[in-house]
Amino acid sequence: MPTYAELNKEELTTLKAQLEEEYTAIKAKGLSLNMARGKPSAAQLELSMPMLSLVSTTEDCKAEDGTDCRNYGVLDGLPEAKRLMAAMIDDEPENIIIGGNASLSLMYESVARCWNFGTLGSTPWCKLDQVKWLCPVPGYDRHFGITEAFGIEMIPVPMTDEGPDMDMVEELVANDAAIKGIWCVPKYSNPGGVTYSDEVVRRLAAMKCAAEDFRIFWDNAYSIHHLYDEPENQDQLLDIAVACREAGNPNRYYKFASTSKVTHPGAGISALAASPENLAEIKKRMGVGTIGYDKVNQLRHVKFLHDAKGLAEHMARHAATLRPKFELVDQKLEEGLKEVGGCSWSKPRGGYFVSFDAPEGTAQRAVSLAKEAGVTMTGAGATWPLKHDPHNSNIRIAPTLPPLEELDAALEVFVCCVKLAYVEKLLAE
Amino acid sequence: MPTYAELNKEELTTLKAQLEEEYTAIKAKGLSLNMARGKPSAAQLELSMPMLSLVSTTEDCKAEDGTDCRNYGVLDGLPEAKRLMAAMIDDEPENIIIGGNASLSLMYESVARCWNFGTLGSTPWCKLDQVKWLCPVPGYDRHFGITEAFGIEMIPVPMTDEGPDMDMVEELVANDAAIKGIWCVPKYSNPGGVTYSDEVVRRLAAMKCAAEDFRIFWDNAYSIHHLYDEPENQDQLLDIAVACREAGNPNRYYKFASTSKVTHPGAGISALAASPENLAEIKKRMGVGTIGYDKVNQLRHVKFLHDAKGLAEHMARHAATLRPKFELVDQKLEEGLKEVGGCSWSKPRGGYFVSFDAPEGTAQRAVSLAKEAGVTMTGAGATWPLKHDPHNSNIRIAPTLPPLEELDAALEVFVCCVKLAYVEKLLAE
Numbered sequence: 070m071p072t073y074a075e076l077n078k079e080e081l082t083t084l085k086a087q088l089e090e091e092y093t094a095i096k097a098k099g100l101s102l103n104m105a106r107g108k109p110s111a112a113q114l115e116l117s118m119p120m121l122s123l124v125s126t127t128e129d130c131k132a133e134d135g136t137d138c139r140n141y142g143v144l145d146g147l148p149e150a151k152r153l154m155a156a157m158i159d160d161e162p163e164n165i166i167i168g169g170n171a172s173l174s175l176m177y178e179s180v181a182r183c184w185n186f187g188t189l190g191s192t193p194w195c196k197l198d199q200v201k202w203l204c205p206v207p208g209y210d211r212h213f214g215i216t217e218a219f220g221i222e223m224i225p226v227p228m229t230d231e232g233p234d235m236d237m238v239e240e241l242v243a244n245d246a247a248i249k250g251i252w253c254v255p256k257y258s259n260p261g262g263v264t265y266s267d268e269v270v271r272r273l274a275a276m277k278c279a280a281e282d283f284r285i286f287w288d289n290a291y292s293i294h295h296l297y298d299e300p301e302n303q304d305q306l307l308d309i310a311v312a313c314r315e316a317g318n319p320n321r322y323y324k325f326a327s328t329s330k331v332t333h334p335g336a337g338i339s340a341l342a343a344s345p346e347n348l349a350e351i352k353k354r355m356g357v358g359t360i361g362y363d364k365v366n367q368l369r370h371v372k373f374l375h376d377a378k379g380l381a382e383h384m385a386r387h388a389a390t391l392r393p394k395f396e397l398v399d400q401k402l403e404e405g406l407k408e409v410g411g412c413s414w415s416k417p418r419g420g421y422f423v424s425f426d427a428p429e430g431t432a433q434r435a436v437s438l439a440k441e442a443g444v445t446m447t448g449a450g451a452t453w454p455l456k457h458d459p460h461n462s463n464i465r466i467a468p469t470l471p472p473l474e475e476l477d478a479a480l481e482v483f484v485c486c487v488k489l490a491y492v493e494k495l496l497a498e
Numbered sequence: 499m500p501t502y503a504e505l506n507k508e509e510l511t512t513l514k515a516q517l518e519e520e521y522t523a524i525k526a527k528g529l530s531l532n533m534a535r536g537k538p539s540a541a542q543l544e545l546s547m548p549m550l551s552l553v554s555t556t557e558d559c560k561a562e563d564g565t566d567c568r569n570y571g572v573l574d575g576l577p578e579a580k581r582l583m584a585a586m587i588d589d590e591p592e593n594i595i596i597g598g599n600a601s602l603s604l605m606y607e608s609v610a611r612c613w614n615f616g617t618l619g620s621t622p623w624c625k626l627d628q629v630k631w632l633c634p635v636p637g638y639d640r641h642f643g644i645t646e647a648f649g650i651e652m653i654p655v656p657m658t659d660e661g662p663d664m665d666m667v668e669e670l671v672a673n674d675a676a677i678k679g680i681w682c683v684p685k686y687s688n689p690g691g692v693t694y695s696d697e698v699v700r701r702l703a704a705m706k707c708a709a710e711d712f713r714i715f716w717d718n719a720y721s722i723h724h725l726y727d728e729p730e731n732q733d734q735l736l737d738i739a740v741a742c743r744e745a746g747n748p749n750r751y752y753k754f755a756s757t758s759k760v761t762h763p764g765a766g767i768s769a770l771a772a773s774p775e776n777l778a779e780i781k782k783r784m785g786v787g788t789i790g791y792d793k794v795n796q797l798r799h800v801k802f803l804h805d806a807k808g809l810a811e812h813m814a815r816h817a818a819t820l821r822p823k824f825e826l827v828d829q830k831l832e833e834g835l836k837e838v839g840g841c842s843w844s845k846p847r848g849g850y851f852v853s854f855d856a857p858e859g860t861a862q863r864a865v866s867l868a869k870e871a872g873v874t875m876t877g878a879g880a881t882w883p884l885k886h887d888p889h890n891s892n893i894r895i896a897p898t899l900p901p902l903e904e905l906d907a908a909l910e911v912f913v914c915c916v917k918l919a920y921v922e923k924l925l926a927e
């Protein structure tokens with residue numbers, strides 16, 4: 070079979086008519102399917118139901134050091150909650166601060182803190198003429214939303230199979246002191262599913278930065294979110310904290326994580342890990358705005374997940390429901406698009422997304438066609454700063470929320486829309 | 499009996515020796531008592547234990563509109579949680595945003611939002627040469643901590659029996675556009691126990707402000723925290739929202755409240771109420787840093803407290819344990835200090851504090867003596883901006899945490915320390 074790019078105008082016109090017929094038939098079904106956001110499915114949420122009953126008596130509310138978790142206090146989190154989250158993000162409990170139900174808030178507050186107050190004696194970023202930020206692309210729209218809100222200039226850096234293009238990163242940060250940070254989802258990245266190689270982690274930790282207050286925002290959102298149980302099928306990530314210490318830049322990173330996709334996104338706990346110097350400053354600043362986060366909920370998580378082993382067992386149950394969905398995505402795209410040509414997509418071993426590259430110039434049209442046919446995707450362009458994908462190509466597929474049969478139907482629609490958008494483009498050339 | 503001020507040097511010297519003997523005996527007891535912070539007692543925390551078991555099944559996790567509260571979403575809170583908090587702060591559900599476990603965070607974020615982004619089109623406060631703030635004194639140390647953190651110049655305004663000195667407030671805000679806000683605890687104020695009169699509320703709402711983006715930070719922390727059940731023994735507060743609307747300044751206020759002292763301080767929910775214009779802006783900004791707060795905990799609160807009637811019944815149970823404590827404070831101070839002279843204190847009908855004015859120049863010494871004898875008070879000066887009470891007189895008594903017999907012992911110590919500090923001062927004159 071020839072690929073679409075190899076077809077002549079007549080063949081394309083015939084194909085377009087067929088696809089339009091197919092599309093009309095799909096639209097007539099009146100579907101309402103959603104592959105837009107990385108939300109756990111109802112079946113996944115069920116896995117954590119026992120957690121909600123684990124703190125119900127007065128005795129249950131006592132922390133291991135005797136703290137009554139119902140009352141005020143404990144700014145940076147219970148010791149046992151720090152141990153749990155340390156196990157999740159591969160750090161020491163003493164380096165952890167426990168937050169509220171969203172690591173996104175911890176990231177926002179970290180940018181805001183540096184913005185208003187500077188960090189470790191540096192000039193507050195709000196006092197600078199310009200602040201810039203490195204944004205590996207495709208990346209996470211809510212990250213870009215934070216830097217956008219503060220008027221920070223975002224510089225896209227292409228992702229490779231091993232993480233951000235480090236030649237470009239090193240060149241940029243060495244020569245521009247206005248570049249103050251980089252957004253990283255270093256494991257099973259959003260949306261590409263890439264895990265940074267050891268070399269990339271070491272280069273990030275060791276690179277020469279013109280800005281001494283340069284910070285790596287290390288959003289390890291998918292640290293334990295493997296799709297496969299066998300260790301050899303799981304990605305491994307070098308710890309940025311260790312790499313930064315070894316490189317003599319111990320304060321360069323902030324690590325973030327949460328239980329949003331472990332227990333319940335609406336009611337989880339979050340964590341930040343940083344160097345002792347960073348931690349001392351963060352605690353001083355955060356103590357102005359809170360007396361401490363929800364300790365009862367911290368206890369629920371500790372009593373439910375226990376430790377690294379408990380986390381791994383629980384995540385294997387998630388993987389069991391997620392694996393067929395990711396395999397279905399790959400199968401449907403393979404079946405539907407392999408011979409079309411011009412498309413590519415990731416085959417992640419963990420995380421929540423498949424990154425799909427449609428033929429250049431067709432992503433917006435494909436997403437818009439899908440929406441009209443009742444299938445909501447993440448907006449085309451969302452994986453780029455300011456929602457502007459210069460190639461109009463990348464689409465984030467979020468296959469976790471819909472049940473398997475709905476996902477199957479949604480992918481049928483998606484494949485048809487990608488093909489139709491491609492044909493339209495080829496005919497317009 | 500003559501008051502201390504009427505005693506001669508010889509009499510004072512004798513008295514001092516007696517008090518020192520008494521103080522030494524107290525110290526020898528090795529007490530460890532705490533009247534520092536407005537924390538509910540263990541008995542009060544017990545009142546809300548049933549709440550922790552009210553959301554445990556899948557069905558329990560459904561909001562009334564069918565939302566699965568375990569998953570992401572619902573930025574501004576569940577409709578039923580808005581209804582509950584509206585009942586608490588006397589507003590309409592559609593004017594409410596539900597936050598995390600601390601109204602303090604909502605206040606911090608509101609200052610930070612205006613600081614970084616301005617409000618309704620005004621210049622961000624961080625871009626101004628100077629920002630000033632009105633701080634009714636004595637007031638709440640954590641309020642002052644927020645404005646201090648942003649480098650805002652705080653102007654103390656004396657509290658009267660009806661609220662802040664409005665002649666002074668009106669004069670200041672009319673003539674200085676750098677004054678952008680005022681901290682108010684308008685009902686059973688912290689620490690004075692004062693409820694603003696209708697006239698004060700109306701004057702705040704109607705006063706001419708040089709700054710068009712002046713905001714009243716209305717921390718209605720004790721809206722339903724009465725000590726007495728009979729309506730005639732409960733303070734009533736005019737709604738600032740209504741007053742601002744009637745005065746043609748509908749965007750002038752932000753109202754705050756939380757369930758910290760209703761259910762569990764460590765695990766409550768908070769709320770902000772504002773005008774539709776303010777709300778739209780706040781939601782837009784807050785959506786950058788969060789996808790929504792803990793909805794499962796919102797449901798727990800709704801299922802436990804229900805509505806205004808449920809809230810009132812629950813608060814009556816709190817009042818039953820708090821009333822004897824506040825009455826004991828008044829009784830012990832009356833017995834111990836009436837004939838000493840030079841001291842005065844509040845007799846609140848609600849809230850969490852008694853405001854105590856020691857003889858000028860003695861508060862720090864009294865608190866320090868108490869600390870040495872094992873009784874922790876709120877630091878002297880804490881009720882003033884920058885912890886600087888120019889009279890060195892005001893001490894906040896927080897009688898809620900200790901059981902009655904411990905409170906009795908702590909007040910014995912406190913009375914002795916106040917007397918000793920006073921005698922020392924008179925002898926040094």
